[in-house]
Amino acid sequence: MNNAMMDAVQAANRDSSMQAEQPLLTVDGLTKLYAPGKGCMDVNFNLYPGEVLGIVGESGSGKTTLLETLSARLQPDRGSILYHQKEGAVADIYEMTESRRRQLLRSDWGVVHQHPRDGLRMNVSAGANIGERLMAVGNRHYGDIRKVGLEWLKAVEIDENRIDDQPRTFSGGMQQRLQIARNLVTNPRLIFMDEPTGGLDVSVQARLLDLLRNLVMELQLSVIIVTHDLAVARLLADRLMVMRRGKVVEQGLTDQILDDPQHPYTQLLVSSVLTP
């Protein structure tokens, strides 16, 4: 990955990590409950530029609820999420206008869904899927859009001559890689991912993880990733948050949480798998 376009993302994100003392997100008392214990409750953390935060926990513990709330897609019951905008101002994302939130989701932020069908338009071409976000940020030049589309296909290891094919004709792993390309094309600073490797074969998973790991490292992306796979968490996340019944029971450095878990539930989680 050495082309000018990727260098530009890298440079932009490096600059912003120079002022790394300012958190990108400041989350305080965040709560969204569907019923007692169902959802997420009283979540607090700071996310700094370039950090990868993993959210782990058993099924139903509230990981997706938390991620949707964090990514401006689900109004919380209470609590605040302050976002340090590119332009410098800090604002609560649920106090912004609806159109500003949508704009963030189309440009500065990216969302990689567990199911490609939620993150892709299955019946338009791969190129159009990538181009859509570029057009949404005001790019109108067809030739440029196509060129950038080709570059990103290459970056996520999809054969360039598939650019006119629809994603429904792609394998699951290719669809996930296309989703990633679609998000990265606008030089986002923050990516939210919900089980991006779920539902894929082990070998396909390894390839996707390798790609994600390189992209995150080279582009200095900030990422919040939900996964129930502790090996994935170990590979990608700098820090972990362990959730149970809607609450964060333990958080800290990834390898410390996995190698020296303190909370009974984390100990159970870690000891239930072979080699996290």
Place this chain on the structure above:
Amino acid sequence: MTVMIDVQNLSKQFTLHNQGGISFTVLDNVSFNVSSGECVALHGTSGSGKSTLMRSLYANYKPQKGSIWVHNGHETIDIADAEPRQVMRLREHTIGYVSQFLRVIPRVSTLDVVMEPLRMKGAERDEAEERATGLLERLNVPERLWSLAPSTFSGGEQQRVNIARGFISDYPILLLDEPTASLDNHNRDVVVEMICEAKGRGTALVGIFHDEEVRSKVADRLIDLTNGTETE
């Protein structure tokens, strides 16, 4: 000589919540310090807590009491009580750790594994690659292995890859857990040489060395964890 690590009254116990909640103490009020250019060996019977102490120095384990002051050139940070991103920064620039066993990452080549610490610091690929190949050559890792992921390598090959990774970045502080355990005599001597050179550059080293001969060649002091004494 600058004090690079200052361990004060460190205690670590484990509580196994899912095994009847039993609790046992592994480190009890341990204090010592390590200066630049010095190699301190952790000593003691199996199970006495050598690896536990070393992992605590790297913030991989979380001690309950005491502090581990780490000097990073312009400030001193208690790594036992630091924020994750402070620990990450110390690991990027200040403290290297060669674990006893290499943790293999699927699909990542030997060369990339070795280069990664430099690349994370922002070094150019060419520069990192030159350093990595130099170290792999010196440690006699055959060139045909460089482009392969180390998962299929022998124990000794993996260990040498791990050592190359630990030495690529010239960290001011280096932690070594049994770095020569599965090496033949020739490679063992190479590693001893590398440790002595690091001392000469002013690196502060903490090591666990089962091999008596290696220990006597590199260590300036022993910290005995069996009964908590220190000897020259």
